[in-house]
Amino acid sequence: MLRRVWLGISGGLLGGTLVGIGEALVVLSGASTGEYQALVYATVLYALIGVAMGIGVGIGLAVLGMVFKKLSDPRAWSLGFLGVLVPLGLVIARYVVNKVVYAEQGVPMTGNLAILGAFAAIALLTLWLVPIVLTKTPLRMLAEPRGTAAAYSGILTLAAIFSFAPSGEDPAGVLAPENPATDAPGGAPDAVLVVIDTLRSDVLGAYGDEGGLSPNIDKVAAEGVLFEEYITQASWTRASFASLYSSMLPSGHKCILKAENLPDDVVTLAEVMDAHGYATGGLPNNINVTRSFNFQQGFDYFSYQAPSYIAGAAESSAQLSMYNVLRKVRDKVTAGSYTVTDYYQPSEVVLENARGFIEANREKNNRYFLVVHLMEPHDPYFAHPYDGNAVGRAWNPNPDPSEAPRLKELYRNEVKWVDQELGKFFDWMREEGAWDNTLVVLTADHGEEFQEHGGWWHGITLYDEQIHVPLIIKPPGRELAGARVPWQVREIDVAPTIGTFAQAELPPTWQGKDIFDSDAKSTIEQMLNPPPPPVLPEDEDGVADADNDGEAQAEAGPVVTPETLARVAVAEQNFEGNDIQAIRKGGCKYIEANEGNPRGLPTTALFELDGDPTEQKNLAGGDAGRCDPSALQSEMKDTIATSADNEITNDEGEMSCSDCERLMALGYMSDCTGPCGG
Structure with missing residues (x-):
């Protein structure tokens, strides 16, 4: 009987080790973390898991051996091996297929049968081949304790050598490259882009809030230019940042679904700045926009501000499935007392x-x-000063609607906190002489919903509380200080604007344009310093002749107005089965959603924003007023089709358990059973 238990442990040990090494190699072959600890970490951790599972399998084999007296040792070892390999592999495979092939819509029966068939074939091959290997080759030593220990020790030694071999490089890259500025254009400013995750515009004093939450951000607005109608191209972090960096609609950059990475084919803002002599740095603070999804492109220094690791894990090891077993144990022990660094x-x-x-x-x-x-005010919403209390989407996905005032107050306190910290940072820049001649851009990737349309959080609608966010630009030298721009601009316009300040050559693939082009800039200047009223020509009787003045203006060319400067904004979303497109133009907004979407959104919606800024009166199917839904739909579809017509291909990657768990902690995933092997 003990012999059977040992064979189960032996097979489970090497089966678990094989699964761990396989997953580690997948992790290390994907978006680079710059270190290789995952290999040795997986070799140890998965071996322990394999042993634990192998004990259970071994006991079962002992019982089976009493019933079937002819159960050979090689066959028993094979069952121990498969008892670890098949359950984990089956669950992970189904998860990946659902994610990559079926876009989270659920694996149909035919798909499930195909997965089961593949694993049945693996099991049959193992049951046939392993007994031959364990009886007719030198590997028969694996069926003995010393042989298993020797094999595992050899694997562990090789994994350790590979994992800890010095690379001589900082995984984050080079903090300060050697004189890239020698190639930078003369007079080009330094540039700092601050992205505050999940920040709505209507909580800032500069945008009309009277709660006094944002005096430091408001001060930047007074020194720079505030854009009243700034629209993002998506309402969740990865797709939105991809548009921010690539100046492309989601259909153009093709980083839309949760399984998709930012393609290598896109040209990012960091790549443009790097090519023009800038030292480029990125401090991502959300797993969605890290190396795990290929967002490091163009950065000399790219340091993920990662949540705290446990059990000695590094970034690569934290992407392993079983790492999160330890994390879940910790979470259960500390339930009800939350720590911010566990999330960001x-x-x-x-x-x-x-x-x-x-x-x-x-x-x-x-x-x-x-x-x-910066992640505040993204959920979990923490009380300040920190006291362990928090509310998060991961453990409370659908709060009672009556909770909206309380959650919004927690959110507002997060805004106040991030403003205070930004104030200290901006004051330091001023004291260091790094403020006046620096281009500072402050914005958000998306907003947040508090029951305005019957829901919570973000990512599954394109209403304005999720895509109408702040944009404040402080040009170097305080040029245009205090201006408020009333016309609509877009997220895809930010990269061309920064690139133009840097005197860089803008890529032809970029779909946005400089916010301060000549027409816009001259109009802003006139808003700040209105010219004196024109002197109208007089007729023969000495009376001002308005008709002649109109003829003179017509001869001078088209009149530039805020209406003509407004840019058409298109947003796209395909998140958790909600496939949505929207267009915002001329004070009208048209939205389309897929039939039967999980959120329950209407398939078409039309709003006249001037009279209905909170989008409460859906005009679709009724009196559309001055808005033309057919024209809006046609322009939206044409814009998306034009954006998608490029050589970029979507880059789908296999999501690690750690990445999935971090996404789930921030509310972007509802289940991680597949990649986490449970």
């Missing part, structure tokens, strides 16, 4: 790292471009 790094930590990047590059006289990603 707080603003004070990220901004301290931003100071380090700026200081290092100023010391070398480098021209620099830095992206700072």
